Amino acid sequence: MRGWYTLAALLIPTALSAQIMPPEDWSHLQDLHLSIVPRTAEEAARIAAVTAPPTDFSAPRAFEENGGGAATVRARAMADAFSLPSANLSFEEELQFRVGNGLFRRVWVSAPASTLASDGLGPLFNARSCQRCHLKDGRGHPPEGPDDSAVSMFLRVSIPVTEAETPDLEALETYIAGTHHTAPDPVYGAQLQDFSLPGHAPEYRLSVRYEPLELRLSGGEVASLRQPVYEAADLGYGPLAEGAMLSPRVAPQMIGLGLLEAIPTADILAYADPEDADGDGISGRPNVVWSAEFGAPMLGRFGLKAGEATVRAQSAAAFAGDMGMSTPLHPEGWGECTAAQTLCREQVDGGDPEHGGLEIDQTGLDLVAFYSRNLAVPARRNVDDPQVLHGREVFYQTGCAACHRANYVTHRLQDGGAQSFQLIWPYSDLLLHDMGEGLADHRPEGRATGREWRTPPLWGIGLTQTVSGHSYFLHDGRARSLLEAVLWHGGEAESQRDAVITMAPEDRAALIAFLESL
Known part of the structure; x- marks a missing residue:
């Protein structure tokens, strides 16, 4: 299954999309845990094209169903749905x-x-x-x-x-x-x-x-x-x-952790905006941690x-x-x-x-x-359902994707492997965000303040009840449904929460249907 698809077959090369240039020098941060094949300019252009936000919400995007790229497994309606190995592992x-x-x-x-x-x-x-x-x-x-x-x-x-x-x-x-x-x-x-x-x-x-x-x-x-x-x-x-x-x-x-580890640090830092330079109210910050494993600072x-x-x-x-x-x-x-x-x-x-x-x-x-x-990401369900497609449009129009960034392409690794050069859909920027007083624990950790949390990946979230037998979300399980989890958002996500409160009920239902499809 390895090599199930290649990025070369996706879209024609386009110019790199505009990205936020962080004011802080993070050039010392390296992916020390990986043996990397550097990207060519042509690859970078193709990657920019396939990870650009959608403009057409009438149909699913190419390969959107396969959240973990070639490592994706078929979604199963059973408690072991998160316990399967990546589909592209060798024997x-x-x-x-x-x-x-x-x-x-x-x-x-x-x-x-x-x-x-x-x-x-x-x-x-x-x-x-x-x-x-x-x-x-x-x-x-x-x-x-x-x-x-x-x-x-x-x-x-x-x-x-x-x-x-x-x-x-x-x-x-x-x-x-x-x-x-x-x-x-x-x-x-x-x-x-x-x-x-x-x-x-x-x-x-x-x-x-x-x-x-x-x-x-x-x-x-x-x-x-x-x-x-x-x-x-x-x-x-x-x-x-x-x-x-x-x-x-x-x-x-636990699903998809190796794929998150293989996302280029530079791709994550490109979306950090500590001073909200673009004025959208979202100020994602990296947590930089000391790695005893490698004796150097690394991206958390x-x-x-x-x-x-x-x-x-x-x-x-x-x-x-x-x-x-x-x-x-x-x-x-x-x-x-x-x-x-x-x-x-x-x-x-x-x-x-x-x-x-x-x-x-x-x-x-x-x-x-x-x-x-190598715990595999299950494939999405109902990607072409009209309500789910409408919910995806609501997700983007409401601004949820500003933190829950949809997709990345992982590093090409020298030794290949299940995580090498995959188009993945975790719906997270892996950055810290101020989530408001309602979710604050008032306990700093590293560079994170007592009001900041890392954006959690959303892939697989719709299978929580199937796997875990409950539907509790957020860092402490206080939310008993996806809607409750959204309504607890504050701080940088306050305007998005307020939009969900005031939007038409059918739009709110479509948004939840989209999240349940992930």
């Missing part, structure tokens, strides 16, 4: 995917254990496996009642750093201009864990209650929203530090605030924070235990001398990363 690569899937699904146990390949969990953790947070490789959800656990949701925590406590930033190689300086809680670290091994207290219990909000829409419709209020209840190690900032996080869906792409640069780094951070497992990027056997949690740090870990004293060695981490990169 050997599909075997590698299956082995990675085994590690992703593995239920880890405490050390020491007779199953040396599966021990090392904790001592503090949020889940016993990757799959238990990313259920069926889909979205997690908030607790649905007092007896429901928060296994696919947790609270991040940090405290502000005063000017007197700020180190000599100019002397730090990891200093990134514009970073908001915070520190982990001195006792609880950067993430609260609600499970623990015997003999250790869990750090907390996630408590959430909702305050109802009603919003009147055009045509006499009324939307019932819910405003969440979170609490870190039953703290196991004393109170949080003064000024502690909490941020709820629901596990996101992954995580709800774009706090990680690569799929491997995101996977390693999840092993450490969610399960207390050591990897080459986070070699501490105690995971997230702080120096104040002495009993936790003294617990025997599952480090294997044959694997460098790690619980997940480089081979294991690479297998999980390969699996995560």
Whole structure:
């Protein structure tokens, strides 16, 4: 299936479309994780043509149905719709995917254990496996009642750093201009864990209650929203530090991550507009993060605030924070235990001398990363339905595509691979945007403020109910439908939200039908 189509067969070369020139120098940011074949001028012209916004809404665009390019798989009405390998993997690569899937699904146990390949969990953790947070490789959800656990949701925590406590930033190689300086809680670290091994207290219990909000829409419709209020209840190690900032996080869906990783950094930065130079009210900003993996600053792409640069780094951070497992990027056997949690740090870990004293060695981490990169994007449904086509027009006319940028062409990679030179449709610019006070967590992360979030990709969003058994959206699952998710938009997206509130009901219904087709 590789080479299923080529860009040369798409549209004739045209002049490059006008793009915003960022005022900040980002020329030092490179795609260090990829072996790239540079684009020719002819390729760049063809790419500009096929990624230009549509002008005709009477029919689907060429290849629009295949959101993941040649890696796209047929959409299936089953819970495993997000768990399929990229369609253009070789036989050997599909075997590698299956082995990675085994590690992703593995239920880890405490050390020491007779199953040396599966021990090392904790001592503090949020889940016993990757799959238990990313259920069926889909979205997690908030607790649905007092007896429901928060296994696919947790609270991040940090405290502000005063000017007197700020180190000599100019002397730090990891200093990134514009970073908001915070520190982990001195006792609880950067993430609260609600499970623990015997003999250790869990750090907390996630408590959430909702305050109802009603919003009147055009045509006499009324939307019932819910405003969440979170609490870190039953703290196991004393109170949080003064000024502690909490941020709820629901596990996101996993599809298409390798394709997002293969988008050229320059293509993402070309749409950054921190000062709103074009006056459209949209001020997308990149989150630039320090990569311990490559020893250099890189563009953040992954995580709800774009706090990680690569799929491997995101996977390693999840092993450490969610399960207390050591990897080459986070070699501490105690995971997230702080120096104040002495009993936790003294617990025997599952480090294997044959694997460098790690619980997940480089081979294991690479297998999980390969699996995560190659979870396939399902094909869109109903792309030629008249209501869906009208909804796509509403999507563009309302300005939704200013942040949810439809398509890209990935890098041509020297070693080929499933992500090489694909026309993809993620509907995200992967940039940070101020989403208003309603969605603010008031907790900075890197360069992201407490009101900013990365634009989430929309591909596959219409299959959420099928895969995950629920329809909860946004970073904390507060929205119970796609319409509720839209109505929570504020800040830079306030005018788009207001347009949805006041538009004709049939236009609003068409917009939702378009989103459900993605």
